[in-house]
Amino acid sequence: MLLDILNQIDSIVWGPWLLVLLVGTGIWLTFRLTLLQVVKLPRALKLIFFARNKGEGDIDSFKALCTALAATVGTGNIVGVATAIKLGGPGALFWMWLAAFFGMATKYAEGCLAVKYRQVDDNGNIAGGPMYYIEMGLGKKWKPLAVLFAFFGCMVALLGSGTTTQMNAIISSVEAGFGISTYITCAVITVLVAIITFGGLQSIAKAAEKIVPAMAVIYFVITVIFLALNAGGLPGAISQVFTGAFSGTAAAGGFAGAGVMLAMRSGIARGLFSNESGLGSAPIVAAAAKTKWPAEQGLISMTGTFIDTIIICTLTGLTIIVSGQWLGDTNGAELTQNAFAVTYGGFAPILLTVSLALFAFTTILGWNYYGERCWEYLFGTKSILFYRVLFLVILASAAFLKLESIWALADIVNGLMAIPNLIALLGLTGVIVAETKKYFEHLEIRDAKLKAYKARRIGKR
Template sequence: MLVDVLNQIDSIVWGPWLLILLVGTGVFLSCRLGFLQVMKLPRALKLIFFARNKGDGDIDSFKALCTALAATVGTGNIVGVATAIKLGGPGALFWMWLAAFFGMATKFSEGCLAVKFRQVDDQGNIAGGPMYYIEMGLGKKWKPLAIAFALFGIMTAMLGSGTTTQMNAIVSSVNAGFGVSTYITCAIVTILVAIITFGGLQSISKTASKIVPAMAVIYFIITVIFLIMNASEVPHAVSQVITGAFNGTAAAGGFAGAGLMLTIRSGIARGLYSNESGLGSAPIVAAAAKTKWPAEQGLISMTGTFIDTIIICTLTGLTIIVSGVWTGTTNGAEMTQSAFATTYGSLAPFILTISLTLFAFTTIIGWNYYGERCWEYLFGTKTIKLYRIGYIAILASAVFLKLEAIWSLADIVNGLMAIPNLIALLGLSGVITAETKKYFNHLAIRDAKLKAYKARRIGKK
């Protein structure tokens, strides 16, 4: 009964209206910013490694990005992509790309506002995110909206994306791949998370900056090798993605077929769930980056969507389509495992288990920080330990909860987070544009001075 009610609420929250609002906000911001996700992407990718990290902040820009990626690169990149293709066919991958393309402008805007309106708490740490730019940017009368975002953020961290769904993904995957008891795995993960999270942002970001690049590179290599070994099938897979995006997909094998609207909805919904553009989570950690230019951190934040969806989700999607398993009866992680098995054989369960475990584990520690900042906004810093204890307790009990209800609840609170955030992004679009112009004017002046200096040096010689 409860599951049915949650599913009905979920279908309302994640109905066409929210998808249109999410993508529409991205389209609007893309137009206002001159499609900087295309024009400025090379600079954004360069900044990941070469940002100057000057200015106020708790961690450098690379660690801020890794912490954000720790939370976004999770089960959605494996299970979510498989689900989207199972429901909507190969064409769903195209709509994931489209959502990510416009989502990059949204993610830029979130990172920009996060730095612009960040505050310092009573312990000297940076505090920022949608709750702060709603209250400080839109004005005090909008504080109820900021409170709503913080409440939904805590619920998402403690009851949804941060704890239960990820722990269930880890314990079930490890049990299937290595035969380890779910209770033993749950205990080990809980202890590791407790050690990391009680160390605060420095501990979380340090862990994320080591695990995230490693897991991304490993998964990239595994999937690229798969696609190279099946190179002859890749052009046909890409063709299926393009044609399926505009025509839907006919029934084939165990695949029930999908109309165009189902294909679009599946791709956009799963894509946004994976990269979290517009949901308001990533700017919470972007605010802590060491920079004095809001737009600079916006560019770095933007690369998170590019890495998560354009690269990682694409590799997963093409692997599934090339293998042909999407027309069978499997779904979710089992489908992805079946895809790897067509080339890697008996190694497939181990590949998937390691990938899924790393992805889910980093999501747990990333979302812990998001929830903690939301908690601090509502209740102050003195009760942070209470939040952390509650987070760990819920994580430890995740294996006893019903998975279907967990996923529905996670979807609902995740979607509700987006509404206050999107209202703020639209209302503060003028601030975003002004900060962007200020940053690029600064770069133009700096480059002109550098060019003149080099010319003088050459002249003296």
């Protein structure tokens, strides 16, 4: 009964209206920022490694990006992509790309505002995110909206993306892949998370800086080798993506058939769920980056959506389509595993288990921090220790919980997080545009001075 009610609420929250609002905000910001996600993408990718990291902040920009990616690159990149293609056919991948394209503008705006309105808490640490740019940017009268965002953020961290669903993904995949007891895995993961998270953001960022690039490279290599060995099927797979996006997918084998609207809805929903553009989670850690230019961190944050969806989700999607396994009876992680098995055979479960475990573990770390910042906003710095203990207790109990209702609740509060954040992005668009203009004018002046200096040096010779 409870599950049915939650599923009905979930279908309302994640209905077409929210998808339109999420994508519509991205389209609006893309227009106002004059295709910044295309024009400035090379600079953004360069900044990942060469940002100057000057200015106030707790961690450098690369660590901030890795921590954000730790939370976004998760089970959605493996399970979510498989589910989208199973429901909507290969065309769902195209709509995933479209959501990511406009989502990059949204993620840029979130990172920009996070630095613009960040504060220093009572412990001397940077505090920022939607709750701060709602209150400081839109004004004190909007504080109830900021409180709502922080409340939903705590709910997602404690009951959804941060704990139970990720732990369940790890323990079930490890048990299936290696036969290790659910309780042993749960205990080990809880201890590891405790060791890392009690060290605060610095500890989480250091772990993310090492794990995220490693897991991304491992998964990239696995999928690229698969696609290279099955290169003959790539042209047909890409063709299916584009034709399926606009004509739907005809019934074939065990596949029930999917129309254009289903491909669109499943692709956009799963794409946004994976990269979290517009949900307001990533700007919480973006605020802690060492930079004095909000727009600079916005550019770096924007690359998170590019890496998560345009690269990682695409590799998963093409692997599933090329394998032809999406036409079978399996779904979710099992579908992705069967796709890998086409080339890797008996090694597929091991490869997928390692990838899934790493993805889910880093998501736990990232969402632990997001939840902590939201909790601190609501209850103050003195309550942080209580939050950390509560987080670990819920994480450790994941193996004993029936997760169906919790998954539905997590999906609901995840969607509800987006609403206050999107209102702030639309209300503060003028600030975003102004900060963007200020930053690029600064770069033009700096480059002109550098050019003049080099010219003088050459003249003296």
